[in-house]
Amino acid sequence: MANETQTQGLPKVFEPKEVEAKWYSSWKEKRYFHAEVDKSKKPFSIVIPPPNVTGQLHMGHAMDNTMQDILVRWKRMQGYNAVWIPGTDHAGIATQIKVEEALREEEGLSRHDLGREKFLERVWDWKQRFGHRIREQLEALGVSCDWERERFTMDEGCSKAVREVFVELYNKGLIYQGSYIINWCPRCQTALSDVEVEHEDQQGKIWHIKYPLRDGEGFITIATTRPETMLGDTAVAVNPADERYHDLVTKTVVLPLVDREIPIIEDDYVDPAFGTGMVKITPAHDPNDFEMGLRHGLESIVVIGEDGKITEAGGKYAGMDRYEARKAVLADLEELGLLVKVKEHQHAVGQCQRCGTTVEPLVSKQWFVKMKPLAEPAIAAVKNGSTKFVPERFSKNYLHWMENIRDWCISRQLWWGHRIPVWYCQDCGEVIAAKEDPTACTKCGSTDLEQDPDVLDTWFSSALWPFSTMGWPEQTAELEHFYPTSVLVTGFDIIYFWVARMIFMGLEFMGEVPFPDVLIHGLIRDPQGRKMSKSLGNGVDPMEVVAEYGADALRFTLITGTAPGNDTRYQPEKVEASRNFANKIWNASRFALMNLEGFDPAGVDTGALQLSLPDQWILSRYARVIGEVTRHLERYDLGEAARELYDFIWSELCDWYIELVKPRLYGNAGEEAKASSQYVLWNVLRGTLELLHPFMPFLTEEIWQRVPHSGETIMLAPWPQSEAGWHNPQAESDMETVMELIRSIRNIRAEKQVPPGKAVSAIIHAPAGRKQLVADNAQYLETLAKLGEMTVADIGSAKPEKVVTAIAAGMEIYLPLADLVDIEKEIGRLKAELENTAQEIKRSSGKLANAGFVNKAPEAVVTKEREKLAALKEQEERIRARLAELQE
RNA sequence: GGUCGCAUAGCUCAGUUGGUUAGAGCGCUACGCUCACAUCGUAGAGGUCUCUGGUUCGAAUCCAGAUGCGACCACCA
Numbered sequence: 001m002a003n004e005t006q007t008q009g010l011p012k013v014f015e016p017k018e019v020e021a022k023w024y025s026s027w028k029e030k031r032y033f034h035a036e037v038d039k040s041k042k043p044f045s046i047v048i049p050p051p052n053v054t055g056q057l058h059m060g061h062a063m064d065n066t067m068q069d070i071l072v073r074w075k076r077m078q079g080y081n082a083v084w085i086p087g088t089d090h091a092g093i094a095t096q097i098k099v100e101e102a103l104r105e106e107e108g109l110s111r112h113d114l115g116r117e118k119f120l121e122r123v124w125d126w127k128q129r130f131g132h133r134i135r136e137q138l139e140a141l142g143v144s145c146d147w148e149r150e151r152f153t154m155d156e157g158c159s160k161a162v163r164e165v166f167v168e169l170y171n172k173g174l175i176y177q178g179s180y181i182i183n184w185c186p187r188c189q190t191a192l193s194d195v196e197v198e199h200e201d202q203q204g205k206i207w208h209i210k211y212p213l214r215d216g217e218g219f220i221t222i223a224t225t226r227p228e229t230m231l232g233d234t235a236v237a238v239n240p241a242d243e244r245y246h247d248l249v250t251k252t253v254v255l256p257l258v259d260r261e262i263p264i265i266e267d268d269y270v271d272p273a274f275g276t277g278m279v280k281i282t283p284a285h286d287p288n289d290f291e292m293g294l295r296h297g298l299e300s301i302v303v304i305g306e307d308g309k310i311t312e313a314g315g316k317y318a319g320m321d322r323y324e325a326r327k328a329v330l331a332d333l334e335e336l337g338l339l340v341k342v343k344e345h346q347h348a349v350g351q352c353q354r355c356g357t358t359v360e361p362l363v364s365k366q367w368f369v370k371m372k373p374l375a376e377p378a379i380a381a382v383k384n385g386s387t388k389f390v391p392e393r394f395s396k397n398y399l400h401w402m403e404n405i406r407d408w409c410i411s412r413q414l415w416w417g418h419r420i421p422v423w424y425c426q427d428c429g430e431v432i433a434a435k436e437d438p439t440a441c442t443k444c445g446s447t448d449l450e451q452d453p454d455v456l457d458t459w460f461s462s463a464l465w466p467f468s469t470m471g472w473p474e475q476t477a478e479l480e481h482f483y484p485t486s487v488l489v490t491g492f493d494i495i496y497f498w499v500a501r502m503i504f505m506g507l508e509f510m511g512e513v514p515f516p517d518v519l520i521h522g523l524i525r526d527p528q529g530r531k532m533s534k535s536l537g538n539g540v541d542p543m544e545v546v547a548e549y550g551a552d553a554l555r556f557t558l559i560t561g562t563a564p565g566n567d568t569r570y571q572p573e574k575v576e577a578s579r580n581f582a583n584k585i586w587n588a589s590r591f592a593l594m595n596l597e598g599f600d601p602a603g604v605d606t607g608a609l610q611l612s613l614p615d616q617w618i619l620s621r622y623a624r625v626i627g628e629v630t631r632h633l634e635r636y637d638l639g640e641a642a643r644e645l646y647d648f649i650w651s652e653l654c655d656w657y658i659e660l661v662k663p664r665l666y667g668n669a670g671e672e673a674k675a676s677s678q679y680v681l682w683n684v685l686r687g688t689l690e691l692l693h694p695f696m697p698f699l700t701e702e703i704w705q706r707v708p709h710s711g712e713t714i715m716l717a718p719w720p721q722s723e724a725g726w727h728n729p730q731a732e733s734d735m736e737t738v739m740e741l742i743r744s745i746r747n748i749r750a751e752k753q754v755p756p757g758k759a760v761s762a763i764i765h766a767p768a769g770r771k772q773l774v775a776d777n778a779q780y781l782e783t784l785a786k787l788g789e790m791t792v793a794d795i796g797s798a799k800p801e802k803v804v805t806a807i808a809a810g811m812e813i814y815l816p817l818a819d820l821v822d823i824e825k826e827i828g829r830l831k832a833e834l835e836n837t838a839q840e841i842k843r844s845s846g847k848l849a850n851a852g853f854v855n856k857a858p859e860a861v862v863t864k865e866r867e868k869l870a871a872l873k874e875q876e877e878r879i880r881a882r883l884a885e886l887q888e
Numbered sequence: 889g890g891u892c893g894c895a896u897a898g899c900u901c902a903g904u905u906g907g908u909u910a911g912a913g914c915g916c917u918a919c920g921c922u923c924a925c926a927u928c929g930u931a932g933a934g935g936u937c938u939c940u941g942g943u944u945c946g947a948a949u950c951c952a953g954a955u956g957c958g959a960c961c962a963c964c965a
Binding site: 010012013014199206222223224225226237269270271273274275276278279280281282286287288289291347348393394396397400401404492493496527529560561562563565566567568569571573574576577578579580581582583584586587588589590591592593594595635637639640643646647654655658743746747749750751753755756757786836839840843844847850851852853854855856857858860861862864865868 | 890891892893894899900901902903904907908909911912913914915918919920922923924925927928929930931932944945946958959960961962963964965
């Protein structure tokens with residue numbers, strides 16, 4: 001118990017830097033982030049989307065992890081057995097490219113100069129060197145990851161899981177090897193999966209080329225955007241329904257430049273309306289042509305090699321780069337008079353996600369995961385709601401992709417990654433897929449085995465993350481307790497890469513979806529709405545923002561004003577606003593601490609509190625906020641929850657309650673009254689800090705530790721709950737009346753430019769039912785509206801001649817500002833107000849006169865409208881009466 | 889070509905079971921260093937919630953269409 005308040009040495013401005021370092025190391029040291037399996041509690045678990053091990057934290061990470069941290073901290077406070085498992089991804093191509101670049105720049109060497117083993121050593125070195133950076137950056141954000149459970153996709157356990165999955169799928173026939181058309185990056189020198197190819201519309205050309213008929217009876221004309229691939233043509237296709245070409249189908253053409261005789265075939269795929277209606281078929285270099293080749297038993301001739309150059313099969317063009325070859329082919333065709341025409345043409349070109357090089361489709365022997373059997377349950381899981389996307393609309397994207405999925409090419413011709421656990425017997429050719437490295441051939445016993453040189457797609461190991469991090473394939477207590485995880489938080493950009501694959505792998509190997517909820521967020525863009533990117537140089541480093549404004553401010557910025565799934569712009573002004581908010585809380589707390597000196601909540605008899613109207617009001621508002629914040633969090637509306645707290649703290653707690661409580665704290669209301677208000681102030685502040693803690697962990701801990709509290713840390717404080725009796729609609733409405741009077745008087749003062757420091761007196765004429773309310777709360781009007789002397793009287797009572805009038809809450813307020821009174825202006829102002837009120841009355845009474853509304857609208861809505869109308873009429877009456885007086 | 893999203897104050901954005909006199913931050917205007925806070929306070933200006941129809945007693949909110957942006961998917965050579 002720390003029951004004494006500590007105010008000494010609190011600066012006027014919140015200084016996040018030291019506070020953050022102090023608390024983070026303290027939390028870690030005390031192992032508050034760590035969770036052991038505790039079956040007495042309900043589990044709550046999250047696995048981090050593992051960032052690239054050598055990467056750096058960007059704004060997207062900062063937001064993604066802040067969201068996760070909010071959820072975990074909240075659930076932890078709610079008493080769940082909450083765990084957040086962190087870790088990093090080896091990021092196959094991305095990391096290999098980086099290391100290769102460094103090697104070239106620093107030593108002028110390629111990876112081949114070093115050789116596989118030495119190169120891999122370098123990558124591990126690299127990982128050692130930069131692998132801590134991302135973790136330190138995450139820590140600076142304040143995330144409450146269970147660092148004792150930190151994992152890496154290439155650590156021993158994850159590697160074991162990868163092998164297990166590979167071999168199991170292989171044995172089930174769901175992983176196979178074969179020569180199919182795949183996406184090849186000539187620069188990275190590896191195969192890619194479909195999702196690793198980004199399609200971009202480019203302005204290109206389409207060429208019409210004549211192919212001579214074999215029988216010498218003229219030519220046919222085909223259209224192509226890639227003339228160089230003609231070297232690998234093995235047919236020309238027309239649509240069977242295309243009568244123009246019906247007679248040609250039995251014929252053959254002689255492929256120019258190559259002199260190969262190829263058939264003219266019919267296939268429905270061909271669109272008669274496009275180009276000339278005749279398509280050259282290159283099975284080895286076009287996915288469609290490949291399919292057609294299979295249908296028609298066409299030969300597949302690879303003419304572009306893995307280096308992007310023409311192969312030996314390309315005859316005299318062999319060795320030329322594919323673009324060079326295009327020029328040469330076109331020139332030769334031109335010379336032969338076979339080039340009919342060229343047109344501008346826009347078409348989508350596939351590019352390597354990592355390096356931007358134009359991808360070359362080519363036939364190659366690779367490993368694939370057979371997707372149909374895995375996709376089916378994964379589709380069902382989302383359709384039947386076992387896994388829900390938030391916002392829901394993303395499930396449509398997911399389903400569309402899953403339903404049209406093609407087999408997943410998982411082998412990569414890289415060195416950095418999980419080596420494919422397949423060995424080839426050099427003696428008998430047996431293919432052995434094994435979880436443990438084999439020493440001898442399972443068929444012939446030969447020890448001359450060679451492992452497949454390729455590695456797996458980096459997303460293969462990521463797909464296992466929700467269970468590999470919990471120790472699978474061992475049957476651990478963690479798996480039993482924490483799987484499935486509670487929610488996955490990630491960006492929409494990796495739904496296909498990652499989310500989808502986790503779902504089918506989870507279903508296949510755990511028999512259960514890996515998470516019931518997927519919370520999707522958008523991208524962080526720059527102030528102009530552009531994507532933050534290295535090439536544009538418009539990225540903002542979250543660490544710089546943390547250094548300048550504090551982690552709490554950054555976190556709050558990234559969470560507020562955003563709706564799930566929507567992109568947001570990063571605006572420095574917003575961080576400033578968040579920083580100011582932190583400072584506001586800091587100062588409100590300083591106020592509270594100064595006035596809680598010597599206060600001990602344990603000494604308060606909560607059954608005998610003497611609550612003032614503001615006390616009752618703030619408790620009621622506080623009760624509401626607890627409910628709202630909790631409700632929003634439950635719906636993953638983090639931004640709304642944060643906004644709710646912002647408004648409550650600034651507009652209600654600071655702007656009103658703190659001002660309202662001053663008379664009791666400073667004045668001589670009596671010790672018991674003072675203690676009651678102290679109790680309320682303490683309780684609301686402490687509880688509000690607790691509600692805010694998931695969003696702004698450092699600031700809230702720093703203050704919480706200084707106010708009376710029980711427990712070691714706010715991190716483990718129970719999530720606030722509203723108490724019976726706090727909810728108080730009467731107090732809210734009474735307080736609202738008082739506030740309305742205050743606003744109204746302030747308004748007049750401002751309008752009349754009464755100096756803020758000058759007290760004025762006021763006469764308030766109130767209806768019988770509300771006289772007492774005003775009289776009882778006179779002190780608040782006096783303090784907050786800076787009134788000297790205040791008189792409450794019945795409506796129609798006598799008053800001084802020269803007064804400025806305001807009508808509010810159905811009462812007449814008179815400020816005797818003698819020389820400032822201008823009757824004409826008074827009349828003008830009152831008339832305008834009357835006009836407004838009359839408008840409202842018209843609207844409201846119109847609504848109530850509508851039988852449809854009265855009969856069909858819910859009772860409460862109608863009642864509310866009636867009350868509103870009554871108040872408006874009262875208001876109107878007051879204004880009219882006053883106007884009549886003035887116009888006499 | 890298909891699917892989806894967005895269009896609300898000068899700017900950036902909230903607004904989820906349809907029921908307010910439509911909100912916030914920044915910016916703007918006036919006044920104020922009042923002992924929690926000038927990273928502040930008080931008061932104020934500023935919006936036919938893109939347009940057109942429809943459903944409903946009632947629409948920023950639901951439906952249809954239009955326009956303008958944006959995203960994703962796609963094998964039209």
